[in-house]
Amino acid sequence: xxxxxxEELLKRKTLKVGVETVSNQQSTDFPxxxxxxxxxxxxxxxxxxxxxxxxxxxxxxxxxxxLVGVDTSFANALRRILIAEVPTLAIEDVFIYQNTSIIQDxxxxxxxxxxxxxxxxxxxRWMKWYQKDEDVPDHxxxxxxxCVRLSLNxxxxxxxGGLERAKQGxxxxxxxxxxxxxxxxxxxxxxxxxxxxxxxxxxVRSSHPDILIAKMRxxxxxELLMHAYKGIGQDHAKFSPVATATYRLMPTIDILRPIVGAxxxxxxxxxxxxxxxxxxxxxxxxxxxxxxxxGKEGELKAVVDDPxxxxxxxxxxxxxxxxxxxxxxxxxxxxxxxxxxxGQFDSDELFLESVRLLKVKAARIKRGLEAVDR
Amino acid sequence: MSGYTTSGAQQPSTGAAADASTIDIHxxxxxxxxxxxxxxxxxxxxxxxxxxxxxxxxxYKKRTNRMVQFEAR
Ligand SMILES: [Zn+2]
Numbered sequence: 001x002x003x004x005x006x007e008e009l010l011k012r013k014t015l016k017v018g019v020e021t022v023s024n025q026q027s028t029d030f031p032x033x034x035x036x037x038x039x040x041x042x043x044x045x046x047x048x049x050x051x052x053x054x055x056x057x058x059x060x061x062x063x064x065x066x067l068v069g070v071d072t073s074f075a076n077a078l079r080r081i082l083i084a085e086v087p088t089l090a091i092e093d094v095f096i097y098q099n100t101s102i103i104q105d106x107x108x109x110x111x112x113x114x115x116x117x118x119x120x121x122x123x124x125r126w127m128k129w130y131q132k133d134e135d136v137p138d139h140x141x142x143x144x145x146x147c148v149r150l151s152l153n154x155x156x157x158x159x160x161g162g163l164e165r166a167k168q169g170x171x172x173x174x175x176x177x178x179x180x181x182x183x184x185x186x187x188x189x190x191x192x193x194x195x196x197x198x199x200x201x202x203x204v205r206s207s208h209p210d211i212l213i214a215k216m217r218x219x220x221x222x223e224l225l226m227h228a229y230k231g232i233g234q235d236h237a238k239f240s241p242v243a244t245a246t247y248r249l250m251p252t253i254d255i256l257r258p259i260v261g262a263x264x265x266x267x268x269x270x271x272x273x274x275x276x277x278x279x280x281x282x283x284x285x286x287x288x289x290x291x292x293x294x295g296k297e298g299e300l301k302a303v304v305d306d307p308x309x310x311x312x313x314x315x316x317x318x319x320x321x322x323x324x325x326x327x328x329x330x331x332x333x334x335x336x337x338x339x340x341x342x343g344q345f346d347s348d349e350l351f352l353e354s355v356r357l358l359k360v361k362a363a364r365i366k367r368g369l370e371a372v373d374r
Numbered sequence: 375m376s377g378y379t380t381s382g383a384q385q386p387s388t389g390a391a392a393d394a395s396t397i398d399i400h401x402x403x404x405x406x407x408x409x410x411x412x413x414x415x416x417x418x419x420x421x422x423x424x425x426x427x428x429x430x431x432x433x434y435k436k437r438t439n440r441m442v443q444f445e446a447r
Binding site for chain 2: 090091092093094095096097098099100105106108109110112113114219223226236238
């Protein structure tokens with residue numbers, strides 16, 4: 001196998017983004033495509049090429065990073081595992097003793113299930129699955145290792161003198177009633193057995209305490225118990241650890257001919273902020289591109305600063321003066337991941353967990369194949 | 375959201391409702407809400423349906439404390 005030039009490799013992995021078309025999307029680095037080239041999957045090749053680059057961290061729960069040098073199938077497997085297969089804790093059973101609010105029992109239970117929970121991470125990792133199979137006569141009992149109990153007991157009442165204020169025409173519920181809004185922060189953790197010690201100072205609670213569960217008026221009351229179990233997003237979206245886990249391909253912008261003067265400013269406005277930088281035309285530019293730059297030393301010149309911020313709107317291709325001077329594209333093996341956690345785990349922990357789960361799945365397939373061979 | 379069960383077997387260990395069958399059916403007072411003054415009205419078997427406080431004859435039955443189990447789906 002002859003070594004390919006870097007130029008040829010870059011050409012192969014760059015998608016061409018035209019005015020109305022995208023071409024060269026299909027990857028070709030698999031056996032049998034290029035005559036005389038192997039492209040067989042190779043661990044050493046993977047080790048040398050695959051890498052993760054952290055671009056910027058907005059917050060631990062919302063990270064952006066690049067996964068470079070892997071196939072789409074690999075990046076997509078990680079994305080799908082993040083959404084549907086990393087286990088988290090969520091409310092599954094709701095035992096309603098009293099609910100006189102206007103929210104129906106079924107709807108209330110559904111809303112409680114969707115509340116993202118957080119708590120001591122080691123304790124949550126320590127917890128095991130709860131097999132919820134009612135058909136099995138002696139199915140696994142609930143215990144402190146598979147079931148987290150929470151309660152919600154709240155009653156709406158008139159405030160001191162609220163009735164009088166209402167008669168005077170006051171309508172602001174904050175001045176009239178106590179507990180007229182039920183928030184996720186009103187839920188309380190009911191640890192049992194080892195949970196008290198395991199969760200310690202970091203109890204199970206909503207990661208977003210301001211989530212509104214229900215609204216009430218004086219005399220209305222909610223009294224219920226909740227059981228939270230571990231589950232995966234495949235079963236129900238409430239178990240998904242991420243709000244979004246997405247990737248997009250790294251955009252490329254190639255300025256073929258210099259764009260100078262007023263055009264440079266217009267060109268920069270075709271892209272999101274920070275993508276195009278405005279430099280000064282140098283003496284060398286005058287030499288190398290006399291057609292565009294002659295006598296324009298010191299004027300503004302458009303330079304690509306950070307293509308990762310581009311939304312690939314293709315706005316620049318709509319202007320005839322730029323259409324011939326710029327080439328847009330995307331790198332097929334550069335994935336810009338964005339992982340937004342719901343709060344139970346940090347985004348980077350979730351990504352590592354997805355890698356671990358992919359390894360477990362691969363090992364399972366390997367075992368299966370070995371069994372077939374035998 | 376899916377169906378609910380009222381089976382006693384599913385009762386969780388805390389906050390269980392009182393066992394109704396042990397209380398004598400004739401002495402059991404049921405609590406209602408007055409449709410006019412919003413007050414609490416305790417009625418026993420055979421009593422006239424009337425608010426003790428304001429005399430209003432429309433009473434609303436309250437929801438019992440019986441536990442109902444739901445799946446949060
Ligand atoms: Zn009355």
